[in-house]
Amino acid sequence: MAKINTHYQKLQAGYLFPEIGKRVRAYAAAHPAARIIRLGIGDVVLPLPAPIVDAIKTAADEMAHKETFRGYGPEQGYDFLLDAIAARYRSQGAQVAPDEIFVSDGAKCDTANMQEIFSLDSVVAVTDPVYPVYVDTNVMAGRTGPADSEGRYQRLVYLPTTAANGFDPPLPEDRVDLVYLCAPNNPTGAVMSRASLARWVAWAKQHEAIILFDAAYEAFVRDPSLPRSIFEIPGAREVALEFRSFSKTAGFTGTRCAFTVIPKELKARDDSGAWVALHGLWNRRHTTKFNGVSYPIQRAAAAVFSPEGAAGAQANIDYTMENARLIREGLGQAGYRVFGGVNAPYIWMQVPAGMTSWQYFDRLLHETNVVGTPGSGFGSCGEGYFRLSAFGFRENVEEAVERIRTKLPA
Numbered sequence: 001m002a003k004i005n006t007h008y009q010k011l012q013a014g015y016l017f018p019e020i021g022k023r024v025r026a027y028a029a030a031h032p033a034a035r036i037i038r039l040g041i042g043d044v045v046l047p048l049p050a051p052i053v054d055a056i057k058t059a060a061d062e063m064a065h066k067e068t069f070r071g072y073g074p075e076q077g078y079d080f081l082l083d084a085i086a087a088r089y090r091s092q093g094a095q096v097a098p099d100e101i102f103v104s105d106g107a108k109c110d111t112a113n114m115q116e117i118f119s120l121d122s123v124v125a126v127t128d129p130v131y132p133v134y135v136d137t138n139v140m141a142g143r144t145g146p147a148d149s150e151g152r153y154q155r156l157v158y159l160p161t162t163a164a165n166g167f168d169p170p171l172p173e174d175r176v177d178l179v180y181l182c183a184p185n186n187p188t189g190a191v192m193s194r195a196s197l198a199r200w201v202a203w204a205k206q207h208e209a210i211i212l213f214d215a216a217y218e219a220f221v222r223d224p225s226l227p228r229s230i231f232e233i234p235g236a237r238e239v240a241l242e243f244r245s246f247s248k249t250a251g252f253t254g255t256r257c258a259f260t261v262i263p264k265e266l267k268a269r270d271d272s273g274a275w276v277a278l279h280g281l282w283n284r285r286h287t288t289k290f291n292g293v294s295y296p297i298q299r300a301a302a303a304v305f306s307p308e309g310a311a312g313a314q315a316n317i318d319y320t321m322e323n324a325r326l327i328r329e330g331l332g333q334a335g336y337r338v339f340g341g342v343n344a345p346y347i348w349m350q351v352p353a354g355m356t357s358w359q360y361f362d363r364l365l366h367e368t369n370v371v372g373t374p375g376s377g378f379g380s381c382g383e384g385y386f387r388l389s390a391f392g393f394r395e396n397v398e399e400a401v402e403r404i405r406t407k408l409p410a
Contacts, residue, residue: 007142012151016132016377017041023362024371037400039327040371042186042345042389044251046319048300049312052250055303059296070295075287077103077259081298084305085259094231096261100279102286103293103301107216107245107258111180112137113289114212114241114260117281118268122177125157127169129187129378129385131214134180150380160381161188163339163350168196171203179204181230182214184221187378187387188348189340191226197233204239210268210278211240216258219249219317221343237263241278248345248391250304250313257293257301320345323397324390330401331388335410345390348375352410357386368403 020040028036047053062068076082082098089096104110112133115124120142126134135156138144145154152158157176161169167190169181181200183192192200204211211230218228230236242261246252262282267275293301303309328341337350351360357374364370364386375385390397 005140005142007140010139010144010146010153011136012147016373019377020361020371020373024365027365034369036365036369036371037392037396037403038371039388039390039392039397039400040373042248042391044248044253044316044320044391045393046251046316048251048255049309049316051306051308051312052300052303055299055309056255056296059299063295073292073295073298075102075290075292076283077101077293078295078298078302081302084302088305089229089231089261092228092232094229095237096231096263100261100263101259102262102282103257103259103298104286104290105256105258105293106247107214107243107260108133110243110258110260111212111214113285114243114282115141115143115178117278117285118178118210119271123155123157123175125159125172125176125179126379127161127181127185128152128158128380129161129375129382130180131182131186132378134212135379151376152380158379158381161185161190162381163337166190167339168192171199176207176209178210178212180212180214182216183227184217184344185340185346186214186217186344187346187373187375187382187385189342189344189346190348191221191223191343194225194227194233197227197230197236201230201233201236201239205235208269209239210266211236213240213242215242216245217248217344218244219313220321220345222321223343226343231261231263238265238267241266246301246304249317250301250309251316252297252301255297255300257297319394320390323392323394326394326397327388327390327401330405334401334405334408337410341390347388347390349386349388350410351375351384351386357383360386364404364408368400368407370400370403 082101086098124138144156147153159169167188213230230240245258262279264279266278270276324341327347331338339348341347357376361374373387375382
């Protein structure tokens with residue numbers, strides 16, 4: 001008799017973004033004349049820069065000739081892309097070797113799958129609020145108990161990361177083996193300082209813990225004093241791995257490319273207590289379950305690091321960050337308390353007193369036809385907050401801010 005993985009039954013009613021989509025579709029069906037502006041899911045809207053598109057076309061043309069045709073490529077990624085990524089790290093003051101980089105089809109996939117190489121009895125810590133994938137995939141794997149009335153899972157350690165502590169996650173008070181950190185943070189838009197990351201690296205060394213560092217939004221950091229990589233911190237290579245993505249950096253949400261860095265110094269213990277390098281474990285997992293990103297897309301990713309490609313990608317980032325400024329300042333003028341939007345493409349706003357984040361979602365949709373993301377979908381500490389994305393066309397962003405300002409001020 002076939003049986004299901006019952007850990008899936010612990011999951012909350014629906015993944016956050018599909019639930020948003022369901023509510024928006026229902027409203028749109030009932031109000032076909034409504035012009036809905038979506039500032040919820042962080043999807044890009046600007047076209048790929050021309051040098052990146054040209055790289056895809058050239059690579060596709062190569063596939064049409066037997067002399068330049070390519071079949072299966074190396075699962076870890078082609079050397080031309082690995083070398084370009086390693087050079088990017090060097091330019092940021094971090095040392096990463098090309099063979100420590102694993103190219104994939106998305107940071108979401110990597111953050112979800114990385115837990116597979118760790119013991120099922122590992123104690124996992126996450127910030128609260130948190131990107132839901134970190135939590136849900138550990139629930140699916142069986143590392144947690146059921147969720148309580150606030151949506152918190154037993155055996156998962158939550159680190160309140162709120163306005164009260166400057167969105168700087170506190171160190172765990174009890175034993176933790178794995179901790180997920182995200183900076184620039186999704187959803188709060190906060191960026192961890194160099195001193196904060198150094199504190200975490202020291203803690204991880206002391207407790208033989210591993211930091212899973214999500215730097216998918218590093219390209220949006222504008223303050224030169226803020227680190228873009230945890231590997232800028234001395235000693236981090238011994239206790240951390242890092243996820244990055246081309247999705248928001250260069251508009252690859254529809255083309256899919258990302259990478260994870262696992263330093264060769266990074267180790268954890270096996271059941272006998274012996275140290276084991278995680279690099280080899282992830283390489284085994286990666287080559288077993290993944291056949292690599294397509295050649296044309298990897299050529300496109302490498303073009304992101306060319307002078308012309310970098311300029312095009314930066315122009316799109318600048319456009320998005322101007323959107324963020326307009327949202328942040330517009331909401332502030334409307335009386336809202338807002339965070340983020342300075343070194344990240346997300347604005348984290350406090351909803352009016354007496355409303356839950358889902359109540360505000362429904363009211364915002366019905367009264368202004370603007371879609372955002374309820375903070376409670378990111379964890380119990382997200383209740384009372386709301387996330388707006390700066391990924392949108394300028395005219396839509398301006399109109400959305402004006403609608404909120406005039407129809408639903410704080």
